Amino acid sequence: MKNPKLYAVSLDLAFKPEESWRLALEEALEPFGAALVSFETDGGKGWHMEVIGEEKPSAAAVKAALKPFAGLTPVIAPVPDKDWLAESRKGLAPLKMGPFFVHGEHDRGKAPKNVIPLEIDAGMAFGTGRHETTSGCVKALLRLAKSHKFKRPLDIGTGTGILAFAAWHLFKVPVTAGDNDKDAVRVARENAAINGLRKAIRIVTSDGYRAKAIRAGGPYDLVTANILANPLISLAPDLARHLARNGRAVLSGLLVAQEKDVIAAHRAVGLELDFRIRQNDWSVLVLKKAARPPAGKK
Ligand SMILES: C[S@@+](CC[C@H](N)C(=O)[O-])C[C@H]1O[C@@H](n2cnc3c(N)ncnc32)[C@H](O)[C@@H]1O
Secondary structure (H helix, E strand, O other), X not given: OOOOOOEEEEEEEOOOOOHHHHHHHHHHHHHHOOEEEEEEEHHHOEEEEEEEEOOOOOHHHHHHHOOOOOXXXXXXXXXXXXXHHHHHHHHOOOEEEOOEEEEOHHHOOOOOOOOEEEEOOOOOXXXXXXXXXXXXXXXXXXXXXXXXXXOOEEEEOOOOOHHHHHHHHHHXXXXXXXEOOHHXXXXXXXXXXXXXXXXXEEEEEOOOXXXXXXXXXXXXXXXXXXXXXXXXXHOHHHHHHHEEEEEEEEEEEEEHHHHHHHHHHHHOOOEEEEEEEEEOOEEEEEEEEOOOOOOOOO
């Protein structure tokens, strides 16, 4: 499909504008397009502002709008035509994570030898592997795989399905996965089919552990859940209920600063910290359920 012709009104400032002045300038430019970008340049010494739209703005109207900001020289020019799909694909170059080669449709068949290709087309779902919350989980799974042979994995908040697929490849057992977002469930099912895992991964719509298929499929000896700290805390009692004795839970989507609260909520339901993986500000907690109940408890 041919791209529509686009025009940009852009301004390059040789100084970093004061915030209220910058906001006023952005407001003055906004009517001349559909998308505005505004960012510092030259290591913070300058500023670039650009508004892009389908109609070529009149130079007189732009000049009038910028009159209160004396001395600025806006440039009105067509945006060079690009293949935007190709551009966005460039941004999603294949990603190597341990043995996995995570790629999109455009790189199908390009995996080098001796890797496990995972084709992930994110669509409306989260989980290309580029975010620390996902890559941290994959690292945790790889570490666990050195000493564990899990038989019954569950992935809560599966998104694109990436962690469920990784679990299948590492343990070669059927995986259950759930997401409370219908779009994510659709994307995860499509990805499972693309990766030849349609029968291996059962993907259901579920808020936490609520779906019958999830409740009936446990106890699980491995649970992955890359959701935010607060949902993890709310779901702690359910996790404890559905996690098998000596099972492991890989929890992600929390910041290092939130570790304490997440650990405390899980300790309160009998789960202890096994190990953690920190990347930048993000933390992945691997928790375990004791092999035996504490004395006096079942
Ligand atoms: C950060 S994404 C993680 C996706 C993928 N598992 C990954 O690690 O990249 C979180 C996903 O959890 C889902 N989610 C959030 N809260 C949930 C809940 N209470 N129950 C089920 N899914 C949930 C969201 O819809 C989203 O798809």
